[in-house]
Amino acid sequence: AQSVSQHNHHVILSEAASLELGCNYSYGGTVNLFWYVQYPGQHLQLLLKYFSGDPLVKGIKGFEAEFIKSKFSFNLRKPSVQWSDTAEYFCAVNPSRGGSTLGRLYFGRGTQLTVWP
Amino acid sequence: DTEVTQTPKHLVMGMTNKKSLKCEQHMGHRAMYWYKQKAKKPPELMFVYSYEKLSINESVPSRFSPECPNSSLLNLHLHALQPEDSALYLCASSQDLGTLSQETQYFGPGTRLLVL
Numbered sequence: 001a002q003s004v005s006q007h008n009h010h011v012i013l014s015e016a017a018s019l020e021l022g023c024n025y026s027y028g029g030t031v032n033l034f035w036y037v038q039y040p041g042q043h044l045q046l047l048l049k050y051f052s053g054d055p056l057v058k059g060i061k062g063f064e065a066e067f068i069k070s071k072f073s074f075n076l077r078k079p080s081v082q083w084s085d086t087a088e089y090f091c092a093v094n095p096s097r098g099g100s101t102l103g104r105l106y107f108g109r110g111t112q113l114t115v116w117p
Numbered sequence: 118d119t120e121v122t123q124t125p126k127h128l129v130m131g132m133t134n135k136k137s138l139k140c141e142q143h144m145g146h147r148a149m150y151w152y153k154q155k156a157k158k159p160p161e162l163m164f165v166y167s168y169e170k171l172s173i174n175e176s177v178p179s180r181f182s183p184e185c186p187n188s189s190l191l192n193l194h195l196h197a198l199q200p201e202d203s204a205l206y207l208c209a210s211s212q213d214l215g216t217l218s219q220e221t222q223y224f225g226p227g228t229r230l231l232v233l
């Protein structure tokens with residue numbers, strides 16, 4: 001079955017540590033890729049997105065992600081995390097080939113990031 | 118402005134009650150979505166509306182009834198729910214459904230529903 005995989009379920013870091021969260025998907029063809037963040041008690045917010053062009057995309061709050069087509073991956077990175085980055089991070093994929101995938105955003109199971117001050 | 122608003126923020130209802138969730142956006146988006154999110158799980162798509170017409174129903178039980186009265190509003194009518202329906206209900210919107218184009222879904226804060 002086609003899916004979105006986030007291998008890290010819970011990541012615990014100290015402030016100033018570097019972060020990389022993995023995301024792999026199994027959809028062929030062209031895809032639109034997203035990372036959303038959900039802070040405790042808050043709604044899903046868009047961190048960044050990739051549609052086409054430069055595979056290294058920069059988002060809000062110092063986050064960036066790299067699309068590697070050959071690896072079907074879209075990993076999220078941040079050079080130095082802060083306590084305020086503690087949240088749940090969701091990778092999401094929209095296979096942009098129309099038909100039955102129209103409007104469908106497939107989410108990974110999420111990664112809980114805990115940053116200790 | 119990328120704001121999607123949802124009311125109420127919290128809702129407690131009994132299994133025999135009828136209630137409605139409301140979602141509103143004023144971004145001119147023509148696609149609107151309902152998702153259900155259980156604790157520590159990703160959002161699960163329930164319904165999609167495109168140009169005020171139901172486009173996708175992910176085999177959701179009939180005790181959930183969506184309605185799109187106009188392009189800015191999306192309702193979810195609830196009747197005879199079960200305790201397992203307790204969850205965070207998220208609304209989202211996008212410019213369009215993304216017909217081979219690049220669409221971003223913007224989410225509202227959700228309604229936290231508890232069914233007793």
